[in-house]
Amino acid sequence: MSVTISYGVLYYAFTVLAPVIAADTGWSATAVTAAFSVGSLAGAFAGIAAGRVLQRRGPRVVMTAGSLLGSVAVALVGLAPSYPVFVAAWLLVGLAGAGTFYPPAFAALTHWYGADRVRAITLLTLVAGFASTIFAPLTAALGEGIGWRHTYLVLAGILLVVTVPAHGWALRLPWHPGTHHAHGRPDREVLTSRTFLLLAASGTLAALALYASLVNLVPLLLDRGIGLHLAAWTLGLSGVGQVAGRLAYPALDRWLRPNTRAAGVTALTGLTLGALALVPGPAGLLIAIAVLGGAARGLHTLVGATLISDHWGPQRYAALNGVLHAPIGIAAALAPAFGAVVAAVTGSYAALFGVLALLSVLAAVLATYAGEPGP
Numbered sequence: 001m002s003v004t005i006s007y008g009v010l011y012y013a014f015t016v017l018a019p020v021i022a023a024d025t026g027w028s029a030t031a032v033t034a035a036f037s038v039g040s041l042a043g044a045f046a047g048i049a050a051g052r053v054l055q056r057r058g059p060r061v062v063m064t065a066g067s068l069l070g071s072v073a074v075a076l077v078g079l080a081p082s083y084p085v086f087v088a089a090w091l092l093v094g095l096a097g098a099g100t101f102y103p104p105a106f107a108a109l110t111h112w113y114g115a116d117r118v119r120a121i122t123l124l125t126l127v128a129g130f131a132s133t134i135f136a137p138l139t140a141a142l143g144e145g146i147g148w149r150h151t152y153l154v155l156a157g158i159l160l161v162v163t164v165p166a167h168g169w170a171l172r173l174p175w176h177p178g179t180h181h182a183h184g185r186p187d188r189e190v191l192t193s194r195t196f197l198l199l200a201a202s203g204t205l206a207a208l209a210l211y212a213s214l215v216n217l218v219p220l221l222l223d224r225g226i227g228l229h230l231a232a233w234t235l236g237l238s239g240v241g242q243v244a245g246r247l248a249y250p251a252l253d254r255w256l257r258p259n260t261r262a263a264g265v266t267a268l269t270g271l272t273l274g275a276l277a278l279v280p281g282p283a284g285l286l287i288a289i290a291v292l293g294g295a296a297r298g299l300h301t302l303v304g305a306t307l308i309s310d311h312w313g314p315q316r317y318a319a320l321n322g323v324l325h326a327p328i329g330i331a332a333a334l335a336p337a338f339g340a341v342v343a344a345v346t347g348s349y350a351a352l353f354g355v356l357a358l359l360s361v362l363a364a365v366l367a368t369y370a371g372e373p374g375p
Contacts, residue, residue: 002067002163003128006100008135009155010070010093015132016139017148024148027083035087037333039094044329046098051107051322058175059108064167066099071160078152100163102128103325106305107318112173114314118253121305122246129243129298133236190312191323198370199262199311203304204327205363206266209356210297211335212342213273214238217290220276220349226283234287241294248295249302258310262303262367269296270360277353304328 014036022029054062073092080086098104106121113120142151190196217238221231252261272293279285308321343352 001127002063002166003100003102003105003124004131004134005159005163006067006070006097007128007131008138009074009159010097010100012132012135013139013152013155016136017143017151020143020148025083025086027086031083032086033336035083035090037336038087039090039092040097040333041094041330042091043094043097043101044326044333046095047103047329048322048326050098050104051318051320054104054107054322055316055318056177058171059104060167060171060175062099062104063108063171064164066096066104067159067163067167070096070100071156071164074152074156074159078149078156102301102305103321104318107321108171110305110309110314110317111175117309117314118250118302118306122249122302125246125298125301125305126243129239129246132239187316187319190316190320195311195371196320196324198366199259199307200324200327202262202266202363202366202370203307203324204331205359205366206269206300207328208331208335208338209273209359209363210269210300211332212339213276213293213353213356214297215336216339216343216349216352217276219343220353221286221290223349224281224283224286226286230283234290237287238290238294238297241291242298242301245295245298246302249299252299253306258307259367259370262307262370263364265296265299265303266360266364266367269293269300270357270364272296273353273360274357277350277357 018032018036019029021027022032025032050062050066069092073089073096076089076092077086080089102125105124109120109124110117139151139155142154146154214235217235218228218231221234222228226234252264256264272289275289276286276293279289304325308317308324312320339352339356342355343349346352346355
């Protein structure tokens with residue numbers, strides 16, 4: 001529940017309110033989005049430090065502090081009297097996200113649930129996958145009724161009242177910091193290993209393709225002659241596909257080795273992106289492809305959540321996962337700008353999706369040759 005609220009307040013609310021913010025303040029849409037992207041970049045870098053602190057102290061400190069900071073930051077977004085203050089507020093939001101989004105929650109579940117971690121992580125992502133479904137219409141309704149500034153103050157209150165007590169009270173299970181046993185590999189050796197570097201590169205390219213395609217799906221469909229209303233519904237249905245895909249992950253976890261899963265899911269992403277680039281219609285076929293792409297996106301989240309523990313065990317998950325997801329977070333933050341540039345240079349959203357498909361194929365190749373963990 002707390003992760004669902006964190007994503008809804010700190011991330012998805014902005015996707016609804018951004019046009020309203022630009023219209024009300026006079027700041028350009030590019031400037032408003034840039035502030036959000038700067039915050040996302042800050043969060044990506046902060047994830048490394050958050051992972052190290054979580055490794056030593058456990059999730060209670062990190063996630064409670066993240067919720068507190070997020071509440072203050074979101075309130076500051078709503079109260080920002082000038083653009084520099086607005087940017088500073090989003091920097092704080094990004095830092096808060098490093099302590100409240102998936103990575104710290106995955107670390108906690110991996111540590112506490114051990115061999116049953118895949119089921120716990122899958123359940124978490126199934127619930128949190130509805131963050132946009134809940135908070136997009138809620139934010140829109142609040143924005144229409146009380147304006148974007150008061151909406152952010154209400155959302156800050158929700159974050160404070162619900163997630164701070166939840167993290168402070170519920171995350172009290174014993175925490176045993178990972179130690180470097182004699183048979184274990186030092187973190188430096190892991191971080192510089194061929195396997196880690198190739199998996200990080202693969203995940204970064206895959207994230208760039210996934211997030212750029214997500215942002216540009218509606219423009220692509222509009223170019224295909226689909227109306228805005230149906231295009232928006234298609235985006236929503238791809239989110240349903242994302243949740244459905246996650247239901248299949250436990251079976252993939254049993255049947256396939258880690259890098260095979262990563263390569264297969266990324267290749268499926270590339271296939272759907274290539275199909276969207278090449279298939280002109282009809283609308284029903286494009287919707288079906290988008291839903292399949294959503295399923296691949298949902299599986300990708302779980303692949304990234306389990307790679308560290310599959311390769312190097314759960315003992316040092318938090319610290320290693322923080323480093324693994326730093327470049328992935330950077331790619332996600334830069335994906336909207338990357339997609340806009342490629343679409344402008346090529347003059348076509350179809351060409352953009354072709355480029356993104358090629359990036360996904362390259363990511364799948366890198367995962368294939370990263371090297372599997374031992375038996």
